Amino acid sequence: xxxxEAEFERLRSVYAEQGMTKTVGFGxxxxxxxxxxxxxxxxxxxxxxxxxxxxxxAPSRRVLDAARVAGAMVVLVGSAYDPEFREAGxxxxxxxxxxxxxxSDGIAFDDGLxxxxxxxxxxxxxxSSFFGTDLQSRLVSRGIDTVIVTGxxxxxxxxxxxxxxxQYGFRVAVVEDAVGDRxxxxxxxxxxxxxxxxxxxxxxxxxxxxxxxxxxx
Numbered sequence: 001x002x003x004x005e006a007e008f009e010r011l012r013s014v015y016a017e018q019g020m021t022k023t024v025g026f027g028x029x030x031x032x033x034x035x036x037x038x039x040x041x042x043x044x045x046x047x048x049x050x051x052x053x054x055x056x057x058a059p060s061r062r063v064l065d066a067a068r069v070a071g072a073m074v075v076l077v078g079s080a081y082d083p084e085f086r087e088a089g090x091x092x093x094x095x096x097x098x099x100x101x102x103x104s105d106g107i108a109f110d111d112g113l114x115x116x117x118x119x120x121x122x123x124x125x126x127x128s129s130f131f132g133t134d135l136q137s138r139l140v141s142r143g144i145d146t147v148i149v150t151g152x153x154x155x156x157x158x159x160x161x162x163x164x165x166x167q168y169g170f171r172v173a174v175v176e177d178a179v180g181d182r183x184x185x186x187x188x189x190x191x192x193x194x195x196x197x198x199x200x201x202x203x204x205x206x207x208x209x210x211x212x213x214x215x216x217x
Contacts, residue, residue: 004188005188008188008192011192012192012196015196020197021195021196023200024172024173024199024200025200026173026210027146028145029072029073029142029143029144029146030144030145030148030211031067031073031139031147031148032073032074032075032149032150033129033147033148033151033161034060034064034074034075034076034113034150035149035150035151035152035157035158036053036077036079036152036153036157037053037056037057037076037109037110037113037150037151037152038078038079038100038106038108038109038110039106039107039110040100040104040107041053042057042110046099046106047099048099049099050182052152052180052181052182053152053153054110056151056177056179056180057110057113058112059150059177059204060175061113061114062178062204063148063175063204063207063211064113064150065114066207066208066215067211068116068118069215070214070215071214071215073120073144074119074120075119075120075121075129075135076109076119077121077122077123077129077133077157077161078107078109078122079100079123079124079157080100080101080107081097081100081101081102081125082102083102087125089125091126091127122135127156127157127159127160127161128157128160128161129157129160130161130164130168131164139170144170145170146170146171146172146173147161147165147170147171147172147173148172148173148174149161149162149165149174149175150175150178150179151179152179152180152181153179154181154186154187154190155186155187155189155190156181158174158179159190159193162174162199163198172194172198172199172200173201173202173207174195174199174200174201175202175203175204176202176203177203177204179191
């Protein structure tokens, strides 16, 4: 175990003493929410694109396909803005949203996700997939009790989505090998933060096994 992972293990034991590493578990009606795996992020040639974002497309696809087979809700969430980025508000002052303009190829979902007509599609303007969108009402109308999150970036829109999901009363699971970030340290720190406060951090294999169990029923 490298020093960074060892330090997180030490911290995990400290947090556990305060009851902050409990497992919530899956519910009965899940939705898989895939965050920001659009070409503007997954294509390294795009202004905001990185290979580390593209690397989580394949594991996300495995989870999405398992959900589709099980008849579970699938939501593909992207980001899109007007050409002047007024829709990004004050956030544009902090980070660029280049390449994510309405109607551009950058806001199209990565082909590797295998999008099908039955997938729900949501476009957001801020970090959380819930803020300023109708995602909550869509989930509630379908009786969803569990939100399973994949996508990018772990420390940004994935984390914001997970926090809002638990605040809206959903069980939350973040798929560890199906989320990615710009660098390893913010990725690991954010996974630790979510695991100890807001969500279960689980493997894609565990999620797929759970979804296959739903399909069997």
